[in-house]
Amino acid sequence: MKIEKNYNAKDTEKKIFSLWKKTGYFNPDNLPKNHKENFCIIMPPANANDPMHIGHAVGATLQDIMIRYNRMNGKKTLWLPGSDHAGFETQVVYEKKLEKQGRSRFQMTREQFYKEVWDYTQKNRKTVKKQLESMGISADWSRDTFTLDPHVIKTTYQTFKKMADEGLIYRGSRLVNFCTKHKTAFSDLEIEKLEKTDPLYYMKYGPITLATVRPETQFGDTAIAVHPEDKRYKKYIGKKLKFNTILGEKELMIIADKFVEPEFGTGAVKITPAHDFNDFEMWERHKKEMPEPIKTIDEDGKMTNVAGPYKGMKIDEARAKIVQEMLNKGFIDKIDSNYTHSVSVCYKCKKTIEPLIKSQWFIKTKPIAKPAIDALKNGEVEIIPKSYSKVYFHWLKNIRDWNISRQNWWGIAIPAWQCLDCGHWTITTGSTPKKCEKCDSKNIQRDPDVFDTWFSSGQWPFAVFKKKDFKTFYPTSVMETGYDILFFWVIRMMMLSLYVTKKPPFKKIYLHGLVRDKDRQKMSKSKGNVIDPMEITEKYGTDALRLALIIGNMPGKDVVISEEKIKGYRNFVNKIWNVFRFILINTEDYKPGKIILTKEDKQILKNFEKKSLSITKKIDNFKFSQAAEEIYHYTWHEFADKIIEKSKPVLEDKKTRKSRQYVLIEVMKGITILLHPFAPFVTEKIYQNLPIKKKSSLMIESWPK
RNA sequence: GAGUCCAUAGCUCAGGGGUAGAGCGUUCGGUUCACAUCCGAAAGGUCGAUGGUUCAAAUCCAUCUGGACUCACCA
DSSP states (O other), rough: OOOOSOOOOHHHHHHHHHHHHTTTTGGGGGGGGOOOSEEEEOOOOOOTSOOOOOHHHHHHHHHHHHHHHHHTTTOOOEOEEEEEEOOHHHHHHHHHHHHHHHHGGHHHHHHHHHHHHHHHHHHHHHHHHHHHTTOOOOOOGOOETTTSSSHHHHHHHHHHHHHHHOOOOOEEEEEEETTTTTTTEOOGEEHHHHHEEEEEEEEEEEEEEEEOOOGGGGOOOOOOHHHETTTTGGGGGSSSSEEEEEEEEEEEEEEEESSSSSTTTSSSEEEEEEHHHHHHHHHHTTTTTTTOOOOOOOSSSSBOOOGGTTTTOOOOHHHHHHHHHHHHHHHHHEEEEEEEEEEEETTTOOOOEEEEEEEEEEHHHHHHHHHHHHHTTTTTTTEEEHHHHHHHHHHHHHHHOOOOOOOOOSSOOOOHHHHHHTTEEEEEEESOOOOOOTTTOEEEEOOOOOHHHHHHTTTTHHHHHHHHHHHHHHHHHEEEEGGGGGIIIIIHHHHHHHHHHSSOOOEEEEEEEEEEEEOBBBBOOOTTOOHHHHHHHHHHHHHHEEEHHHOOOTTTSSOOOOHHHHHHEEEEEHHHHHHHHHHHTTTOOOOSOOOOHHHHHHHHHHHHHHHHHHHHHHHHHHOHHHHHHHHHHHIIIIIIIIIHHHHHHHSSSSSHHHHHHHHHHHHHHHHHHHHHHTTTHHHHHHHSSSSSOOOOOGSSSSSOO
């Protein structure tokens, strides 16, 4: 074989990957019979709305390391890939595309839109699959699953029905976070808080003055609240107060609630249950004393007809006009223009979230949160790094009910039909009911909403499996994902999996960090600092990229990647290549057979054994960065710099030549094994060309014990 | 407002009760050698501050400072 001076990653990788594919070992069913104990990782399904980015590459590499390591340890190893329809996310991406073409989903039928997005996601899935393969990942694509595959949807429906039957899901007209641009409600997780400075208006409601940033919601006021002990207002509590407003005379009940802070503003608050979360809760506490909430703002972010002359105006416009009118009429006492507070905004478009009362499906989360707390507490599940356990507990202990209705088109349609005669909701596991299950009326209508994507992806660890695999591989071994979706996804998987299967979906949760550039900036297209993994593999090779992504990457911490770093590991890969080349050139006459090892050679092997034990221990403890670093250091600065340098005269001597040849080959082989999970391509290539007894692939070579 | 994490060499980070570590970078010297995607050598840190525990603290504890992040119902 002719070996080039410099390692050619591009050519090698193609050939090696097709060799792997030919072995079929990505599929656990094809592994040799001695692979018994199961090991399974479910790949977090990549959003099917965009090609792969560097973040995917980090996760994929970490998972591939665990997969390859466990496969080499004789486990029946499954890495199950998938892709996510990513409901709202994808809808937003696709709507942007439509916008560029001068189109809009509102000019299309729902079916048309769905079909177009479907085709778009299927195309993306293929691209991402190809890209992941070029990262050298050893996932079993024969089990590739889409979050909209029939068996996944079926499971989602079964869970929804089960939860509804067991009283864990309710239909409620409650205040929800609503984005007037995207025209959908969100859960508490999908909103962001932004610090804003807004004028704080001191409005005169007859004898009481109160402070508000939203004077335009005054038409929806249904009470005024004060602290029960506030001397200034005690005399009004429980009484109705009549006063003038810009729309004429109005009457409000003065209620007492400890929520009101006497020190803030004037110590009196206007209560607008239809447009403020606190006020809504206040109404829930004081239902007897207060009328029904009054809707002042609609789904388009415009004033409703209770706003009289302001009806149809956008909020900002109405506010300005209302303030002007109040000033004219002397209803404003003063304006504090330096008031800063945090405002909820849509995490996508950053527009202010309007709290609106909407009829939606909610999950009672407290009962399903408890088992998730217990599972971590009693050690059934472990989070790496441990520090995230605290965050996990804190979030679950303060969890609120989860709104799972989304007013989107792209997603899993909710299997609920409302009777137009009696109002009853009939829930099925997917099939369309013929009539209302309560009053037998045929006059029923399907809920137009879809599920929050996280409701179905929260079921992914069990929904993804077909029956036989579920039995074999559930619960899975490790969930490896970014810390940024701990609440969105990981905790939901814990809750829903425990609820449905009674078992935690995985034993370990490994959280990796975000990828940042050399100035510690988040990578984003708009900043122009993204590193495209595909460009990098093309230029420096996949192994170099993988090493750069892993070394210096600690669980739960962000990882800094730069082209220089990748270049450094490209050099390392080339170094190994040349170590191999040296050995090959110097073992052309080598014939296996009886060998008497020199004392020195025995020592080299012994030292290497120690090294490999230490590296194994690090991998077992999920210290991938340190493990890789240790192999790097041994290979370069011990094996190449010292052992090989000293071998030159040893190889010259007939008496010691064969012993040293044997040792060099053995250690080289050992290095390819230890390094294979991290840099699979170059190690396989070397393994295939070493003068040793070998298996069909390094993938199933046994890990040193 | 609450919580979590972090602070060690120019940079990115390991380590962790008992002579301060790696990679990259820098400086100097080296190509007939497997590799210039290389080799050899060197410089560079009172381990954020203060106090405490200890025979001994960069390491454990407390407080502080600075930074990152997360959660949160002050109109």
